Amino acid sequence: MNLRQAICDFKPFEITIPEIKIFEETSVVYAEVTQGSEELRYMHGVLNKGPLYFNEPYRYHPHITLAQNIDPDSVKTVYERAAELWKQAPQHSALIENVTFVQNTDNQIWLDLAEYDPREALASCQ
Numbered sequence: 001m002n003l004r005q006a007i008c009d010f011k012p013f014e015i016t017i018p019e020i021k022i023f024e025e026t027s028v029v030y031a032e033v034t035q036g037s038e039e040l041r042y043m044h045g046v047l048n049k050g051p052l053y054f055n056e057p058y059r060y061h062p063h064i065t066l067a068q069n070i071d072p073d074s075v076k077t078v079y080e081r082a083a084e085l086w087k088q089a090p091q092h093s094a095l096i097e098n099v100t101f102v103q104n105t106d107n108q109i110w111l112d113l114a115e116y117d118p119r120e121a122l123a124s125c126q
Contacts, residue, residue: 006046007116008125012097013039017064020083027075029082031064036096043099069108 015036022029033040040062048054067078086092098117102110 003047003052004125006049007043007099009046010043010099010116012095014093014095015040016093017086018092020066020079020086021063022075022079023058023061025058026068027070027072028065029067029070029075029079031066031086033062033064035093037062039096 013036016034017031018034019032020029021032041060044060044062048056048060066082070078098115100115101113103113104110
């Protein structure tokens with residue numbers, strides 16, 4: 001199965017992001033994903049195979065990274081500020097409608113490699 005065939009089953013779905021947390025072992029500040037986490041786990045399972053396989057150092061945990069590689073003394077402050085801003089946000093959910101493939105560089109810069117919109121690609125999936 002090639003990549004196009006693998007992602008043909010991906011459909012838009014809603015995620016809920018109820019709170020901000022910290023991955024204690026890495027000091028990463030993140031937004032927790034609850035509703036939609038099963039869909040993200042499914043997508044991860046489909047994509048983490050063959051040439052896209054990556055032996056991850058941590059168990060996959062659906063989330064949105066907000067801050068990483070920050071000074072350890074600043075983690076609590078960054079977390080508190082993110083949590084404060086999140087409480088003020090008018091909405092804590094989002095519709096996930098497409099997939100963007102990214103690559104992290106040695107300089108910790110994320111590059112967009114390709115985007116997949118299931119609505120546009122419907123014809124190639126049949």
